[in-house]
Amino acid sequence: MxxxxxxxxxxxxxxxxxxxxxxxxxxxxxxxxxxxxxxxxxxxxxxxxxxxxxxxxxxxxxxxxxxxxxxxxxxxxxxxxxxxxxxxxxxxxxxxxxxxxxxxxxxxxxxxxxxxxxxxxxxxxxxxxxxxxxxVTARRREEDQRQELMAELDHRVKNVLATVQALAIQTGKRTTSLPAFLQTFGGRLKAMASANELLTAARWRGAAVDHLVAGALSALAPGQTSAEGPELFLTPRAANALSLALHELAANAVKFGALSTDVGRVDVRWVRLPGGGFELTWTETGGPRVKPPARRGFGSTLIEQVTGRELNGEASVAYEPAGVRARLRAGPQAIAPRPETVPEVAAPRPVETVVTSSGPASLKGARVLIVEDAVLLALELETGLSEAGAEVVGPAYELEEAMALLDRPIDAAVLDANLNGRSVMPVAEALARRKVPFVFATGYGDAGGAPGGFAAPVIRKPYDVTQVAAAVAELLATT
CATH class of the missing domain: 3.30.450.20 (PAS domain)
Structure with a gap:
């Protein structure tokens, strides 16, 4: 021009x-x-x-x-x-x-x-x-900022991958079977993902303590937990550390502690410290009589060593007879100013599925469409659903592939919300018109409900394929 x-x-x-x-x-x-x-x-x-x-x-x-x-x-x-x-x-x-x-x-x-x-x-x-x-000053500034953001993203992705690798290695060293490893490692990944949702909502400037606590407690027994404390906003590093520690405490409470019974309780309280920072206490009561563990697991190491250092403070877990009591003390470096422009976000919700049986879900004879653009995830879904007895339709990796499969007999579907930058809504709308139930398996962190306003279960990535199978089985049982 x-x-x-x-x-x-x-x-x-x-x-x-x-x-x-x-x-x-x-x-x-x-x-x-x-x-x-x-x-x-x-x-x-x-x-x-x-x-x-x-x-x-x-x-x-x-x-x-x-x-x-x-x-x-x-x-x-x-x-x-x-x-x-x-x-x-x-x-x-x-x-x-x-x-x-x-x-x-x-x-x-x-x-x-x-x-x-x-x-x-x-x-x-x-x-x-x-x-x-x-x-072109403004344009050059935007380009420079874009390059800085890409460099920061690259740094964070590498840090996340390194953290995941370390979690996998340490978890593997302390578990005796593959199922136990997958369950423990998967839970830790979900804790990281929950913290990441909150950090993303705040543009990676930090996360609020009450949101992190609510995210950890939301998947536990309703009516058996309580949380109270002042508004505090943590740095990304401190938020990730606290999220993992709360996950470890919650998982142990469900398996062995107060929440393994119907009458036990978990109370979480945090206070500001006079010199800056905060102290959070996790108190379990009403559960089985507690004995110190015979061996030190990675969860204890994660809380007492990793979390303490990441919070620029200290952490300890006491196995008192009446119940486990953990104390997490953070230094002033863990506190970040709350950005005025960050919208209030709901705490991450657990997977919106209800498993009606204690055993693995059965999908025997069900024809299930898989729409997922990540090939490895699609293959994992195909394997998991097939093992549950389903006849897999697809997988479809692109929108056009998915639309072309809709003329086949389909009993249910698993949909990724985004297919290489394109919305899966045309597929969801076509399935809804045919009254075919579906579940969303997505990496998006919006906790406000299913994409597109559909009354469909949502499973947030990273997920365990057994959760997807259970969600599909529940759908089929209610239709």
């Missing part, structure tokens, strides 16, 4: 142009300022629009073969600009460059993009340049 403007702005054409006003309006609308460089006269002409953009004085000035303009260029960009300009004047019919400029009026550094048409005489010698400039 720029060069289209420039071609009608050359000195000879512009002098003849009857439509100068239209060109001026176009330049103004595009946020461009024009200039001329007469190489024969060695003068540079700055328009009022260019003066407003660059801070350079408007009017005609001595060019000094380009050195007059160079005085306004950022020193770090000057050499590259000179090389580019010399090459374009010698070999090309156009000139284009992006560089930083120091405004002479206020000293601010701005990023400028300049483009021009090189005019030549009959012998091919450059005699002038007519061009435009644009302030």
């Amino acid at each position: 720029w060069f289209a403007y420039l071609r009608i702005m050359t000195r000879r054409e512009r002098a003849r142009s009857p439509d100068r006003r239209r060109l001026d309006l176009a330049l103004q609308a595009a946020g461009l300022g024009e200039f001329e460089w007469d190489l024969d006269r060695d003068v540079f002409v700055v328009s009022e629009r260019m003066a407003a953009i660059t801070g350079m004085p408007a009017g005609e000035m001595e060019a000094r073969r380009g050195e007059a303009m160079d005085a306004y260029v950022h020193p770090e960009d000057l050499e590259a600009l000179r090389r580019r300009r010399a090459e374009d004047l010698a070999r090309h019919d156009s000139f284009e460059a992006e560089f930083r400029q120091i405004r002479p009026d206020d000293g601010r550094a701005i990023c400028v993009r300049a483009a021009g048409i090189v005019e030549r005489d009959a012998a091919g010698r450059p005699v002038g340049v007519t061009g435009v400039v644009e302030d």
Whole structure:
């Protein structure tokens, strides 16, 4: 577009142009300022629009073969600009460059993009340049921020993968069977995922303690837990650490502690500390008489060593006869200011499924459509549902594949909400019209209900395939 403007702005054409006003309006609308460089006269002409953009004085000035303009260029960009300009004047019919400029009026550094048409005489010698400039500071800033965000994302992903790897290794060393490993490791992954949902809602600036506690307690026995404490916002590091510790305490309470009975209780309280930071206590009562564990598991190590360090404080677990009591003490470094722009979010909910039997779900003879764009997850789903007795339709990895499978007999479906950037809603709508029940298995953290407003169960990733099978079985049992 720029060069289209420039071609009608050359000195000879512009002098003849009857439509100068239209060109001026176009330049103004595009946020461009024009200039001329007469190489024969060695003068540079700055328009009022260019003066407003660059801070350079408007009017005609001595060019000094380009050195007059160079005085306004950022020193770090000057050499590259000179090389580019010399090459374009010698070999090309156009000139284009992006560089930083120091405004002479206020000293601010701005990023400028300049483009021009090189005019030549009959012998091919450059005699002038007519061009435009644009302030691209905001765009450059956005690009720089995008690069910083990508670098930060890469760093966080690697940290998460390293953490998952460490959890897998440490969990594996302390479990005696594959089922036990999968259950324990899967629970820890879910705790990380719950914390990640809260951190994402706050744009990774932190998470509130009450949300983290509610997320850990929401999957436990209703009416047997309570939580109370002041509003505190934690750093991402502290939030992840607290989420994992609460998960370990909750899992042990259900397996061996107060919540293994109908009359036991878990009370969670946290208070601010005078010197900054906070102290959280987890107290179990009314359960079986407690004995110290015969061997130290990774859960205890995770709480007492990892959590304490990550909170810049200390952590301890006491196995008192009346019930387990844990104390997590965090230093002031764990506290983050609550961002004013962060919306209130609901605490992560457990999987919205109700398992009606204590054994594995049976899907014998059920025809279940799988729509999932992650190949490994689709294969895991296919294996798990097949082992439960289902006849798998698909899997479909793309929206078109899923739509093409809808003419087959289908009893139920498992849908990923997003298929390579495309919504699965067309599939869900088609299934709803046919009254085929489905469950969403999604990585999205919205805890407000099923995507699209459907009355369908939602299973948040990461999940255990047995949960998906149980959800599908429950759907089929109620339809």
